[in-house]
Every structure is written in C-alpha cells, then in structure tokens.
Amino acid sequence: MTPLLAQGTGMIQGGWEFVWAGYGLTWLIFGGYAISLIVRSPTGGDLS
Amino acid sequence: MNVIRQTFEVLRKELLVEWRSPARVSGLFFFALAMLLMVAFASPTEGILRTQAGGTLWISLLLASTRSMDQSWSTEMEHGAAEGMLLWPVEPVAIYYGKALANTAILLAVTVAIFPLMVGLYDVPVRGDLSMLAAIAVMGCAALAAPGTLYGLITAQARGASVLLPLLMFPLVVPALLAASRGTMVVIEGDPMLQGSSWLSLLVAFNAIHWSLSGLFFGRVLEDG
C-alpha cells in the first residue's frame, strides 16, 4: 500500500478505505462490548 | 523522631538479613550478568551493543529488581513477620521506607558490580562525568525500588505473583527506565549538550512522586492484607 501523501494540492487524496475501517471498527468494538455487558448483566439478556 | 528511628531499625534488619544470606544478592548479580550476556548473543553486530549499552544495563537491573522485590517480601511473609511488625507496632511508613531503602541499596550494589563488567564486555568508551553517572545510578535504583517495594507486598499475597509483579511494575517505571537509560548513555558518550542533567531531573521528579505516594498508601495495603 502506498502512503497517500500530499500531491500538488497539499491535500491527501482518497483514503476512504481507512475512513470506513475506522468508523466500522468503532461500531464493531462498541457493539461487541455492549453485547458482552448484556450477556453478563445480572438479569441475563433481560435489560430491565 | 520515632518513625525515623524505626525506619532505620527496619533498614538495619533488612541489611542484616541480606548479609546472613549472601546467596540472594549474588544471585541478583549473576542474573543481571546473564542478561548482559544474553543480549550480546542476541545482537547481530557488536556495534549495536555499544549504542544500546545504557538500555541493556537498565533492562537487566529492572528484571533483577523484580526478583529482588519477590525475595524481599517472601522472607517477610514466610512466618508473617510483616504482620508482626504491624502489630508490634511499627509504623507502616517506617516499614515501607526501611524496606525501600534496603532494596535501593541492594540494586545499587548490583549496579556497581555490573557496570564495569558491561563497560568491558560491550567495549563502551566512558568519557563522561562519573559523578553525574553515579547520581543517575542512585536515582535510577531508587526509582525501581519505590514502586517495586509497594507492588511486591501486593503481589506476594496474590495468585500468580511472579507474572503480576513485572506486569504492574513495568508500565509504571517506563519514565524511570527511559530517563535512566538515556541519561546513562548521554553521560557515557561525553554529554556536550548537558542532557544528562535534564534526564536526572526527570528521575528526581519520578522519585519524589513515587516515594511519597507509595509511602502514603503502604499502610493501607499492609493493614488490609
């Protein structure tokens, strides 16, 4: 993978795959942790 | 003051224990020496050893210090002498400072013994100010002993102590390890830009924080243990 360094305009071009990876990872980890909290919660899966 | 006198008595007792069982301190020395040799075997070129000397020295001391803290507390726990001191009563602060000073002294003894060997084995040309080097050595050993003595008491009572102590201690002493390694290195190299003193001041700040905070918490940890 080539580093998307500044080209001419002084702005990094492209790089959407990194953006999607970052946002996706956030959802993945928050979702995973939320599920683990629900599974471990005192009332089991019941969230009351 | 009573606390100072008791600190001195605890320190005296600690040094007497070490004196009666010299195998322990010499064991630490050989442990650190073995580390120096192992790093040499694992290094691709001899030049790297020279530039890495400061870091290797302090990594060896750090690993040796975890063994030392383990031992320091296992003698205390064997027949409950730590609790005995608490009930005697000895001020917990005095127990902490006495033991931490003793651990500093032991590490310093290992440092003094290991340093000339490292200089010889790694072929390090020592050009710098030796008094500065001594100051960094003292402060570096004190910086390892302060959190080590407190965490040694905790992990001596926990399950899986041998892995927990390094795990807790290593991240905490990162600033001290950095400062001691870099400080040692720049002083050895001659230190034209006088960076050694700024590393030394970082070590002093680290010691000030950890010697006071650990002393503050030690009583609580001992009492609840």
Add this chain to the structure above:
Amino acid sequence: MPKWEHIAGLLGLITLIVGHYLGLFWAPPERMMGDVGRLFYVHVPVAMFAMLVFCVAFVGALGYLLTSRMEADWLNEAAIEVGVVMNVLLLMLGSIWGKPTWGVWWTWDPRLTSATVMLLTFVGVILLRQATQSPEKRATWSAVATVLAFVNVPVTYMSVKWWRSIHQMQSTPETVSEPMVFVFRVNLLAMALLMTWFIARRWRIAKHRAMAEAPAPLPPAPQVTS
C-alpha cells in the same frame, strides 16, 4: 429496576448514528488531510473519553481509599474495564489514521506511546483484581494501583516527549472549520451518553457479583448460659 441509563444509552446510540452520518457524508473534507480527516470525528472523541473514563476510575479509587465504601470500588472496576476497551479502540484508530497521514502504522510519538503504556498499566490492574478473592484486598489494591497509574500518565507523556525530541517530532495540523466543530460536538455528546450506559451497566454487574459472593449474615447471637 432502574432504567435511567437505558435512556442515556438509547439516546447515545441515536446520536452516534447521526454523528457518524454527519462525519462521513455531511462534513466537508479536511483542508490538509482530505477525506482521511473524517477519522477526526471518531478518533478524537474516543481519545478524550478514554482519558475521561480513566478519570472516573481515579475518582472511584480515591473514593474507596477515603471512605472504604464498596460502591466506589465497583465504580473503579467498571470504569477501568470500559477505559481499557476505549484505550484499545483508540490505539487501533490511531494506527488506522497514522497509515495514510504518516505512512506508517506505528510511530513512537509521545501520545501514542503514553496511550500504550496507559493501556498496559490498566490491563495490569484488571489482572491484579482477578488475582485475589477477598473483596477488601481487591478494592484496596486496585485503588492504589489506579491512583499510581493515573499519576504516572503525565510523567510518562513528558518522558516520552523528551525521549523523542532527540530524534524528530511529529506535528499534526489541527485546522478546524465551523461545520467540523458542530459534527465534532455531536460525536462528543454521543460518546458521553454511551460511556454513561457502559459504566452504569458494568457497575451493576460488579454490584451483583459482590452481592452474590458476600457471606450470608450471621444468625443473631444466642443467650449465654453459665
């Protein structure tokens, strides 16, 4: 059963969806970094709240040391776990952002390095918690380790900064425009609400477990015959 935290959690979820939508599609590309700059809206809130959650753990630790109340220990336990999750996410996001801007997945930058050391410290505290059965010991040890770790963070940052200054310094340009500030704030709000839910849920788990392992109360003392 208390439900207040679920309201916070649900609001947080909605805000996060809105915030991420705005960050991905509504906000303009960043002046220097282009579209990669959109990572700002996830990375910086996570970084700020990782730190803030550890502050909560610190407050719990101090609270336990001062009052010996188990509620404070549960807060400490909850916040440390949430903080570690945030810290892991933070490092991964930092790495993802570092690759297109700096060209490397990892650099020994002071912030990155001290965040890693912080993660290691608090993972140590979690393992320490698991190494004892006694609730009082666990609470005291964890509180002491948390306070020491927390105080050590700025010292670590400073030491790494000095260490790196001998080599080279990375500078991150932070040029922020009006719509960016708005999107950033929405994401901060989402994070605050979600952290509230995480910590509150984790606190209940800690409380429940403590209740389960507490010894049954002794029967009343009988009359002594003599």
Add this chain to the structure above:
Amino acid sequence: MEAGSAWMLTGPNGSGKSTMLRCMATSLKPHRGHILVDGTDLWENRQTLRAEIAYLGHELHVWDDLSPRQNLQAWNRLGRFEVDVDALLERVNLEPHRDHPVRAMSAGMKRRLGLARLLLKKPRLALLDEPFGALDPEGRELVLDVIRELRTSGTTIALATHLPRIGAQACTHGLALEAGQLLWAGTASGLLERLP
C-alpha cells in the same frame, strides 16, 4: 475481663477460636460488632492499643534467615524495649541454638522463640493461639509458667487450645465456642467438669 485473669477458649476446629484471638490482636477487622477496651473501640484505636497487646499466633512473626538472637534483638530495637535478650534466650532454653538461623530449627524450638518474642513486650493483654502445639512436656510447663508470671504482673490472658486439661492448670475462666457461637462461659475448672 479483669486484669490478671486468664481466659481459655476451647472448641472444635473452625469454631472461631483463632478468629476471635486475631480480632482481639487487631490482625483482623471484626466484620460485625465491636471489641471494647476500657470502653473504647479496639479497632478504632488500634494504633495506640497495639503497644499493649502481645499476640502469639500460628505464625511466629520471625525472620527465617536470622538467628534467634538476631530476631529478638531486631524486635527489641523495633519496639525500643531494652530487654536482656541473652537472659530471655536462656529462659526459653534456646541458648545452645542462639546463633543458628531459625530456618534450621525444629518446630518446637521455633515455638519457644515465638514465646520469647512475646516476652519482649510488657503487654496488658496477651493472646496465645495453641501455645502448647509442637512442644514437649517441658515446653508446655514453660508456657504455663509464663502464663502464671504474666498474670501476677497484671496481664490479662486469652488462650485458645484444644488441650483444655493443660490450659486449665493456669487459667481462671473458660469459654466454649462452636461454629462462631458462644456455647458456655464460666470458670476453667467448671469447663473441665463439663467436658466428656
């Protein structure tokens, strides 16, 4: 408990004898209830009251690498007691072993050292947990002697033992515990009569 009295705790294993002594020694914090000393709470005032309590538990509170003499000297200095350590060693019959490390001593010898350590303090309350364990008849006689001597100097004593017949020789009162509950309280000889 009045000054100079000696209380003997008996009961099966796990009945709470040791726990009770450890609470009185401020080694454990009572989970429920309070222990009062002259009307003040023991745990709240533990820093000052610890100086007046001596405790000999299952753990001997000694350092393995030091000799008996060095051990006693260290404890002597830590408490600023200025007791003649050599005379004390002679009294508990450890004189021939005084310079060997504790590590090499037998269990009975170690108990004697623990007893000597107890005698460094001039306590108002002495707590002994199974003081006769691991000791030969001569050693048991020594413990009884020590208890009698402490009593005449006004020290109150609590001792836990599963050998009530020996303990009763030096004790005034008896308590029987079972499963954390007080079953019976009275004189030591009265307790002996009730035993099967």
